[in-house]
Amino acid sequence: xxxxxxxxxxxxxxxxxxxxxxxxxxxxxxxxxxxxxxxxxxxxxxxxxxxxxxxxxxxxxxxxxxxxxxxxxxxxxxxxxx
Numbered sequence: 001x002x003x004x005x006x007x008x009x010x011x012x013x014x015x016x017x018x019x020x021x022x023x024x025x026x027x028x029x030x031x032x033x034x035x036x037x038x039x040x041x042x043x044x045x046x047x048x049x050x051x052x053x054x055x056x057x058x059x060x061x062x063x064x065x066x067x068x069x070x071x072x073x074x075x076x077x078x079x080x081x082x
Contacts, residue, residue: 058075
């Protein structure tokens with residue numbers, strides 16, 4: 001739906017999860033960053049985020065590989081960058 005932010009390694013989009021209609025933030029590694037190391041770090045990030053229980057920390061809802069690309073679907077928090 002729109003780009004929420006971009007860093008050196010990934011881009012975060014606001015998206016809609018079609019099966020439920022839920023809005024979420026989707027983090028996608030940039031193609032040039034999709035090394036085994038970066039994919040492993042992304043998986044570790046997802047585990048870390050889900051191990052924390054705090055209202056200011058988003059939960060990862062999906063970590064999938066689709067068409068050779070990794071996508072991390074997280075809670076979408078409107079209101080700008082944290």
